[in-house]
Amino acid sequence: MTHATTSLPVHASTELDIFDADQRTRVPAAAGLAALTPALTPRAVRVLGQIEQAQQDYPEMANFLGLVAQGIRDAGDSAAILDEVLQLMQEQRTAPPAPCPAYSWCAETGDHDEHFSLYITAPTPDAYGRDVVPVGLIDWGKGVKVGLLDLDLTPAEARAKLAELRAHLDHVEGLIALAEQGATGPAADIEHARAGQ
Numbered sequence: 001m002t003h004a005t006t007s008l009p010v011h012a013s014t015e016l017d018i019f020d021a022d023q024r025t026r027v028p029a030a031a032g033l034a035a036l037t038p039a040l041t042p043r044a045v046r047v048l049g050q051i052e053q054a055q056q057d058y059p060e061m062a063n064f065l066g067l068v069a070q071g072i073r074d075a076g077d078s079a080a081i082l083d084e085v086l087q088l089m090q091e092q093r094t095a096p097p098a099p100c101p102a103y104s105w106c107a108e109t110g111d112h113d114e115h116f117s118l119y120i121t122a123p124t125p126d127a128y129g130r131d132v133v134p135v136g137l138i139d140w141g142k143g144v145k146v147g148l149l150d151l152d153l154t155p156a157e158a159r160a161k162l163a164e165l166r167a168h169l170d171h172v173e174g175l176i177a178l179a180e181q182g183a184t185g186p187a188a189d190i191e192h193a194r195a196g197q
């Protein structure tokens, strides 16, 4: 007669077998199942009830809360699981936000579809405190654009605008030169200055 002393505990018989010296080490089927799915502590039952309510109140968090609930059911108690969740949330809060995976110039962090750089402006604001010629890079999902003069410009368009602005600054310089000369002539003088002559 052979005795299956190596059989899985959950399949072991609960009946005494006088030929089996190891029977005390076997776990009756019911106890084996209990070991696999531990009884819930009153605290765990309470927390699971709260989680169920929260899943109804915050459907957008239902999946996450479901995972927490499953962890509590698996563990039998809620304390360690909730500690773990709190620790994970804490780590997420203290972790530096992930930089943009698409563009080195993008100032957005974490998950995002629209990319924005910080913008640069002329060194001084105007008399009202407004930024002068703010410029930045953007990508709404259709390629990188240059945000300039409240326009979303392709790089080529931005270069054309920049050339116009450079010419404008030359004209400004011409006006300054007129002021330095104390010129009091007619508007033609300003046109003269505009021509950069």
Ligand SMILES: [Zn+2]
Binding pocket: 100, 101, 102, 103, 106, 107, 108, 112, 114, 115, 116
């Ligand atoms: Zn980005």
